[in-house]
Amino acid sequence: MPAALMPRTEVLDRLTRVFREVGYEGATLSRLSEATGLVKASLYHHFPGGKEEMAAAVLAGANAWLEECVLKPLAGEGAPRKRLDVMVEALDAYYAGGRDGCLLGLLSQGEARDIFQAHVRTALERWGAAIAAVLVQSGISPDLARDRGEDAVIQIQGALVVARGIGSTGPFARTVAELPTRLLAPASDEPKRRLQ
Amino acid sequence: MPAALMPRTEVLDRLTRVFREVGYEGATLSRLSEATGLVKASLYHHFPGGKEEMAAAVLAGANAWLEECVLKPLAGEGAPRKRLDVMVEALDAYYAGGRDGCLLGLLSQGEARDIFQAHVRTALERWGAAIAAVLVQSGISPDLARDRGEDAVIQIQGALVVARGIGSTGPFARTVAELPTRLLAPASDEPKRRLQ
DNA sequence: GTCTATACACCGATAGAC
DNA sequence: GTCTATCGGTGTATAGAC
Numbered sequence: 121m122p123a124a125l126m127p128r129t130e131v132l133d134r135l136t137r138v139f140r141e142v143g144y145e146g147a148t149l150s151r152l153s154e155a156t157g158l159v160k161a162s163l164y165h166h167f168p169g170g171k172e173e174m175a176a177a178v179l180a181g182a183n184a185w186l187e188e189c190v191l192k193p194l195a196g197e198g199a200p201r202k203r204l205d206v207m208v209e210a211l212d213a214y215y216a217g218g219r220d221g222c223l224l225g226l227l228s229q230g231e232a233r234d235i236f237q238a239h240v241r242t243a244l245e246r247w248g249a250a251i252a253a254v255l256v257q258s259g260i261s262p263d264l265a266r267d268r269g270e271d272a273v274i275q276i277q278g279a280l281v282v283a284r285g286i287g288s289t290g291p292f293a294r295t296v297a298e299l300p301t302r303l304l305a306p307a308s309d310e311p312k313r314r315l316q
Numbered sequence: 317m318p319a320a321l322m323p324r325t326e327v328l329d330r331l332t333r334v335f336r337e338v339g340y341e342g343a344t345l346s347r348l349s350e351a352t353g354l355v356k357a358s359l360y361h362h363f364p365g366g367k368e369e370m371a372a373a374v375l376a377g378a379n380a381w382l383e384e385c386v387l388k389p390l391a392g393e394g395a396p397r398k399r400l401d402v403m404v405e406a407l408d409a410y411y412a413g414g415r416d417g418c419l420l421g422l423l424s425q426g427e428a429r430d431i432f433q434a435h436v437r438t439a440l441e442r443w444g445a446a447i448a449a450v451l452v453q454s455g456i457s458p459d460l461a462r463d464r465g466e467d468a469v470i471q472i473q474g475a476l477v478v479a480r481g482i483g484s485t486g487p488f489a490r491t492v493a494e495l496p497t498r499l500l501a502p503a504s505d506e507p508k509r510r511l512q
Numbered sequence: 513g514t515c516t517a518t519a520c521a522c523c524g525a526t527a528g529a530c
Numbered sequence: 531g532t533c534t535a536t537c538g539g540t541g542t543a544t545a546g547a548c
Contacts, residue, residue: 278474
C-alpha cells in the first residue's frame, strides 16, 4: 500500500500537542485538522471513531511514555536517589518545564472524565506505586512509601495547575527539583494521623 | 422594583455548581439554563455579557469565599496551628471532601485561561502569601515560608486533580489532613537547592 | 423579569469523487 | 489516502411580546 503523506507517528504527535494544550473539549476537529494539515474527513479515515478515538490514541501514547520514561527507570537498577533523578529529568523534558499540560490531568475533567477515567486512574495509581516501590527499597516503610508515592503524583499535577494558573514555570521547576529529596527524607516522628 | 422570582444569590449559587462541576467549556447555556430554571434569554437579562460574565460573577463569589473563609482566618489572632486548622476545615467543606472542583483550577485551563488568568493568578498568589505569613509568625524563615505557602496551594490543587482522576476522595482527605503539620514542620538540614 | 422564537456560527460526523 | 461538500445538532446570542 502507498505510504501516507505523513507518518502516523507524526500525526499522533501533532494531535497530542493540541490535546495537551487545550484539553479534550477544546480540541475541536477544526483545530486538530489545522494542526495535522489533514481535513476532517482524512482524520476520520485514520480514526474512524472520531475525536474519542484520537484522544484514546493520544492517551495510549502518554501511557507509553510513562511506561518507558518513568516506570521502567523507576523499576531499574541504580540507587533510589538516582532513579528518582532520572524521573525528574524525564518530567522536566516532557512537561517542558511546566509549560505543557498533562494528559492525565486534562482528561480527568469535563466530558472526557466519563470516557477515560478507567485509563487515567490506572496510570495515576501505577505511577504512585512505582515511586512507592523505590522508596521501600530505600528503607522507607510500605505505608509511608505508599502515601509519598501518591503525594508525588499530587504535587506534580498541582504544580502543573498552579504553573498554568499564575503563568510561570517557577512552581513546577521548584516542585520537581525538590521532589527526590522530599521523597527520600527520613520519616518524621509526628504522631501518626490515622483517620479510621 | 419588583422582586425577582429567585434571589440573585440563589441564581449565582446554581451557576457556581455548574461551573465547578463541568468547567468553563462544559458549562453550556443549556446546562446553566436547566440549573437555574431560567431560559437563556433570562440569563442574558441578568448577565448581558453572557457566559463570560456569568463565569466572572461566579469567580468573584469564589474570591469572596477565599477572602472570608481562608484569608481572613489566616490573618486572624489564634495560634498558627489553630489558624491552619480553621483553613483546613473550610477547605474540606468547600470542596466537599474532594468531590467538588476548584474554580481557580478549572478556570486556568482551556479557553477560560486567556480570559481569567489575571484574576486566577492574583487569587492563587494571595492564598500562598497568606499561608506564608502564618508560617513566618510561627518562626519559619520568610524564604522557606514563601515556598511552603506555594507548596500548600500546589498540594490542594493537585489533590483535587488526583481525587477526580482516580475517582476517590482519599487523596484530598489525606492531603488536607496532613497539611498543617507539614507546613509547620521544622526546616530540614538538607543542602539548600538554589537553581540560579 | 420572564418568556417564545429565532439567528447564525461551529460542532462532530459522513458521503462520495479522485 | 486525501479531498470537497454537506448533514443534523448544538453552541452562544438576540429580538420582541407579555
